[in-house]
Amino acid sequence: MRRPARFVSRFISGEVEAPPYLMLALSAALIGGFSVYGMVAGGHTSSVLQAVTARTGFAIDEIRVAGNVETSEVDIFDRVGLDGYTSLIGFDAEEARKRIESLPWIQSVEVRKVYPATLEVAVTERQPFAIWQRGSLLSLVEEDGSVIAPLAGMQHVTLPLVVGSGAAEAAAGFVAKVAEVPGLASRVRGYVRIAERRWDLHLHSGLTVKLPEKDVEAALRELVELDREHDLLTRDVEVVDMRFANQVVVKLSPDAASARAVSMKERLGKHYRPAERRT
Known part of the structure; x- marks a missing residue:
């Protein structure tokens, strides 16, 4: 400590002249120190970092989106949360990933920074298995019965229509059984769950097939x-x-029943009895 002590003693006695602009530098350092302290204490570090780095060439100016079919890029951009001056350095990719993952169709998402100013978003969307009808409400569901989103437009109308309480969760196994029977699935208009125990098939022709609870195959x-x-x-x-x-x-059908009644009456004559009178 001898040399620093001697230097201070000589500086005080006037033997050593102060460098030019020393007081200006000390003032700037003091102000800068208080500014940094206030920024940290006030929790403004991130915003200051964003502002500085965004104006030095790191502002995000391109977002590349891949893997989206059902989800619009506009919705993804909205979840990314850019304000025009967002810096890639201070951008929180994990928080953006969580926001994008909250969209109805998104199963998983990866957000990657590509310096100096590009953001890459790769999404994997959920796969619809069937249309689930509850009353007048139509929803797209996954194979395990999870609801994706309300049905909109005509894009998914070729999917199986499953109707009733519990139908979404039980549909996959039953639809697979029907598909194994040659020539039957193409005739089915809807799979209706009855009391969460068994199924009815509604065919395109208007015919309804009531299936048993067991031995469906x-x-x-x-x-x-x-x-x-x-x-x-x-x-x-x-x-x-x-x-x-x-x-x-x-x-x-009513027409077929009437025709059969006429035929039976002609055949049996006075021995004919209407269906409602027969046991």
């Missing part, structure tokens, strides 16, 4: 076999009820 095979032998699914029939073991109950 066997009932489906029997249905196709009946159609192959008797053209059951193309006849003037409203309902095919397969809920009962060892029997199939068929309900004719």
Whole structure:
């Protein structure tokens, strides 16, 4: 400490002249120190860093988005949260990732900084499996039954339509069973869940097939076999009820029932009794 002590002693006695602008430098250092302290104490470090670095060539001026089909780039840009002077250095990519991931269609997202001024956003979207109808509400759901978003437009109308409480969660397994039966799935307009226990098939022709709670695969095979032998699914029939073991109950359409009644009356004559009077 001898040399610093001697230098201070000589400076005080006037033997050493102060460098020019020393007081100006000391004042600037003092002001700068108080400014840094106030910035840190007030929690403004990030905003100051953003402002300084954005004006020195690191302001984000390009966002590259990849992987989005259902999600618009406008929605993604909105979640990124740029204000025109956002610096890539101080930008929080993890927070932006969380905001983008909150969009309905987004399954996962990766946000990457590419210096000096580019942001890359790569998204993976959820895959719709079916349209789920509850009353008048139509929603797109994933294979596990998770709701993605309300149905909008005609883009997904070719997906299976599943109807009723519990239908979304149970649809994947049942739709797969129907798909295994040759020529049946293409005729199905809707898969209706009944009391969360069993299914009805509503065909494009207007026919309803009531399936049993158990042994669904066997009932489906029997249905196709009946159609192959008797053209059951193309006849003037409203309902095919397969809920009962060892029997199939068929309900004719009103026109077909009237025609059959006339035919039976001609055949049986005075022995004919209307259906409502028969047991």
